[in-house]
Amino acid sequence: MIIKTNYLQIPTLDLECGETLSQVVIAYETYGQLNEKKDNAILVLHALTGDAHAAGKHDEQAAKAGWWDNFIGSGKAIDTDRFFVISSNVVGGCAGSTGPASTNPITNKPYGLSFPFITIKDMVKAQKILIESLEIEQLASCIGGSMGGMQALEWALTYPSYCRSFAILASAPYQSPQNIALHEVGRRAIMNDPHWKGGIYHGALPPNGGLSIARMIAHITYLSDKTMHQKFGRRIRGKDELNFELHNEFEVESYLEYQGRSFIQRFDANSYLYITRAVDYFDYSNNRLREAFESNKFHDKVKFLILSFTSDWLYPTYQSLDIVKALEYCLLPVTFCEINSSYGHDAFLLEDQQLTPIIRGFLGNLEV
Amino acid sequence: MIIKTNYLQIPTLDLECGETLSQVVIAYETYGQLNEKKDNAILVLHALTGDAHAAGKHDEQAAKAGWWDNFIGSGKAIDTDRFFVISSNVVGGCAGSTGPASTNPITNKPYGLSFPFITIKDMVKAQKILIESLEIEQLASCIGGSMGGMQALEWALTYPSYCRSFAILASAPYQSPQNIALHEVGRRAIMNDPHWKGGIYHGALPPNGGLSIARMIAHITYLSDKTMHQKFGRRIRGKDELNFELHNEFEVESYLEYQGRSFIQRFDANSYLYITRAVDYFDYSNNRLREAFESNKFHDKVKFLILSFTSDWLYPTYQSLDIVKALEYCLLPVTFCEINSSYGHDAFLLEDQQLTPIIRGFLGNLEV
Numbered sequence: 001m002i003i004k005t006n007y008l009q010i011p012t013l014d015l016e017c018g019e020t021l022s023q024v025v026i027a028y029e030t031y032g033q034l035n036e037k038k039d040n041a042i043l044v045l046h047a048l049t050g051d052a053h054a055a056g057k058h059d060e061q062a063a064k065a066g067w068w069d070n071f072i073g074s075g076k077a078i079d080t081d082r083f084f085v086i087s088s089n090v091v092g093g094c095a096g097s098t099g100p101a102s103t104n105p106i107t108n109k110p111y112g113l114s115f116p117f118i119t120i121k122d123m124v125k126a127q128k129i130l131i132e133s134l135e136i137e138q139l140a141s142c143i144g145g146s147m148g149g150m151q152a153l154e155w156a157l158t159y160p161s162y163c164r165s166f167a168i169l170a171s172a173p174y175q176s177p178q179n180i181a182l183h184e185v186g187r188r189a190i191m192n193d194p195h196w197k198g199g200i201y202h203g204a205l206p207p208n209g210g211l212s213i214a215r216m217i218a219h220i221t222y223l224s225d226k227t228m229h230q231k232f233g234r235r236i237r238g239k240d241e242l243n244f245e246l247h248n249e250f251e252v253e254s255y256l257e258y259q260g261r262s263f264i265q266r267f268d269a270n271s272y273l274y275i276t277r278a279v280d281y282f283d284y285s286n287n288r289l290r291e292a293f294e295s296n297k298f299h300d301k302v303k304f305l306i307l308s309f310t311s312d313w314l315y316p317t318y319q320s321l322d323i324v325k326a327l328e329y330c331l332l333p334v335t336f337c338e339i340n341s342s343y344g345h346d347a348f349l350l351e352d353q354q355l356t357p358i359i360r361g362f363l364g365n366l367e368v
Numbered sequence: 369m370i371i372k373t374n375y376l377q378i379p380t381l382d383l384e385c386g387e388t389l390s391q392v393v394i395a396y397e398t399y400g401q402l403n404e405k406k407d408n409a410i411l412v413l414h415a416l417t418g419d420a421h422a423a424g425k426h427d428e429q430a431a432k433a434g435w436w437d438n439f440i441g442s443g444k445a446i447d448t449d450r451f452f453v454i455s456s457n458v459v460g461g462c463a464g465s466t467g468p469a470s471t472n473p474i475t476n477k478p479y480g481l482s483f484p485f486i487t488i489k490d491m492v493k494a495q496k497i498l499i500e501s502l503e504i505e506q507l508a509s510c511i512g513g514s515m516g517g518m519q520a521l522e523w524a525l526t527y528p529s530y531c532r533s534f535a536i537l538a539s540a541p542y543q544s545p546q547n548i549a550l551h552e553v554g555r556r557a558i559m560n561d562p563h564w565k566g567g568i569y570h571g572a573l574p575p576n577g578g579l580s581i582a583r584m585i586a587h588i589t590y591l592s593d594k595t596m597h598q599k600f601g602r603r604i605r606g607k608d609e610l611n612f613e614l615h616n617e618f619e620v621e622s623y624l625e626y627q628g629r630s631f632i633q634r635f636d637a638n639s640y641l642y643i644t645r646a647v648d649y650f651d652y653s654n655n656r657l658r659e660a661f662e663s664n665k666f667h668d669k670v671k672f673l674i675l676s677f678t679s680d681w682l683y684p685t686y687q688s689l690d691i692v693k694a695l696e697y698c699l700l701p702v703t704f705c706e707i708n709s710s711y712g713h714d715a716f717l718l719e720d721q722q723l724t725p726i727i728r729g730f731l732g733n734l735e736v
Contacts, residue, residue, distance in 0.1 A: 017610075017612050177618070178596045181584070184618075188580075188615065192557070210558040213557055213560060213581075216549075216552070216556070220509065220546065220553070224597065228396075228545040231545075232545045234542065234651060234655075242649060246555060246645060247556065247559075252545040252546075252548055252552075256552060283602060285602055313681070
């Protein structure tokens with residue numbers, strides 16, 4: 001599939017923090033065809049540092065396909081022969097949608113830290129405007145992993161009648177204090193970089209060192225202890241003996257450094273600050289989730305799919321079970337599965353063999 | 369107990385990396401009395417950022433007692449009525465022992481990154497010289513948690529006949545790739561600080577931001593998901609509503625910042641680089657541990673105590689079990705217990721109520 005990115009203009013977007021963003025752009029892509037009844041649309045929601053490019057390639061020479069290409073396409077878990085798939089970059093992002101690196105139309109300078117705070121609800125609000133612009137009145141499904149799962153859950157809670165099913169993978173009803181803490185050290189690594197300069201680094205050297213450290217911390221949380229043993233063990237780069245160097249001596253270190261180095265090519269440091277904060281703010285803890293489900297009016301045949309992964313320590317199974325329990329309490333139909341995987345949190349991106357029959361089955365009996 | 373720190377001068381110390389340190393100082397403290405037979409000495413070994421001050425207070429006004437004061441003293445787990453307890457700051461440290469912040473006697477400047485690489489074996493070698501300087505021919509026990517456990521294990525493998533028992537808490541026979549990775553991001557946070565300047569910051573502002581970030585990362589790994597839920601949850605500082613701030617909004621964030629801020633008062637950034645590296649290098653993985661045990665000649669009545677903690681994800685139980693299995697394979701007497709605790713890795717410092725009877729029992733039937 002050769003895919004091009006589209007851009008929706010939104011004149012104003014009122015945000016949860018009380019501020020209003022104007023001249024908002026949302027980058028999005030679509031795969032497959034919208035049917036005549038316009039009832040076969042699936043919204044796919046990306047994780048923390050994802051983008052609109054979920055499937056296919058932007059040109060034939062492109063080295064990499066979209067981030068969920070092994071799940072989206074003809075005959076795949078989300079079958080584009082049957083469904084019209086929409087994927088957009090979140091507001092606050094840096095891959096085509098308006099974010100802190102965008103030009104503030106009032107000052108004609110990049111927003112930087114003058115960008116307003118965004119939340120998962122704001123992301124979903126922009127997506128709803130996108131869906132309406134495509135003249136879709138009801139989605140067949142909202143599907144996402146990690147922060148994408150939070151967005152799918154927010155869709156269920158904010159626009160319950162606008163979607164007939166929700167699939168939430170490797171996610172949680174709220175950000176745990178441990179994960180807030182991990183985000184916080186990533187943010188501090190960025191803000192302690194000599195090039196960050198209060199977020200005004202545009203046109204100069206960006207805070208690459210700090211952003212790369214933030215990514216390295218995050219990347220550790222995406223893997224698992226077991227997968228790190230299997231993938232790297234204690235292997236020393238190209239040698240059997242210690243080099244006595246302060247870093248990049250073990251393979252695991254150079255792998256992480258590579259992850260950091262790749263990331264800074266594609267991501268804006270301020271966007272990282274804002275989006276991690278949006279995730280930290282996500283909070284349907286305690287009884288808030290149950291109460292939100294109870295007070296909502298869902299489609300008659302609404303159904304939920306909740307998937308977690310055994311080795312995911314970023315969003316462990318108990319957090320998925322919190323969602324399952326709230327749904328069961330409200331007598332809402334839910335299928336839950338804890339998938340056996342050593343890939344850690346990244347399993348939702350990598351376990352396509354195990355996930356495909358489950359997601360296909362879940363989407364299979366949707367009426368479209 | 370009012371305690372004073374002592375300092376041993378070691379003319380030269382040959383290191384595992386091939387270099388030699390000269391005019392080495394080792395800071396140490398002792399608690400209790402050495403008996404006439406000089407066979408009641410216990411060496412207590414500190415963790416990554418610990419020091420020689422394990423018990424008692426330096427003066428009556430001191431706010432804090434030593435780091436293992438709830439374990440060491442009259443009638444405590446390590447009973448100073450019966451044992452003579454020795455605790456020293458590791459070589460490479462920054463609490464009285466020679467480390468990167470010390471003056472290089474050749475240049476009359478601080479070593480900084482010209483300090484040679486140290487290993488756990490080097491730390492133990494300096495401790496052996498200390499023990500001999502006290503005219504002790506054989507220790508009753510070596511006891512340590514975390515990096516201290518690695519030192520206790522290294523004592524067993526390097527000087528097997530010099531000690532009659534070994535207690536290893538919350539530790540591992542090798543540093544896992546995940547933990548190497550976590551150390552690496554801490555080191556990078558230090559080295560990316562604008563004040564680090566290649567390690568030559570002495571007499572100027574030290575890299576406090578980076579060192580504090582490194583500590584925050586580490587501190588997260590010392591706690592557990594559960595204890596963070598219990599201790600902080602998602603509480604916002606002094607409010608019920610979101611402040612929309614990039615950091616220090618949640619209690620868990622300000623707690624971590626406080627941990628970072630306290631740490632920079634007492635720790636040298638370069639020492640942190642060297643000591644984390646020493647831990648990374650610790651490697652009795654695969655069959656190396658078994659082979660090392662097999663080739664050693666221990667005391668006739670040698671015995672081992674291995675303790676792990678259910679919520680410790682830094683040095684999980686499976687790593688303690690690797691030690692237990694190697695000991696059992698070599699028919700060496702070992703007592704193992706996985707202690708139920710929600711405190712995470714810090715449990716070895718905090719679970720004195722659970723640990724006291726176990727350690728007392730282990731030490732109780734030692735012949736002294």
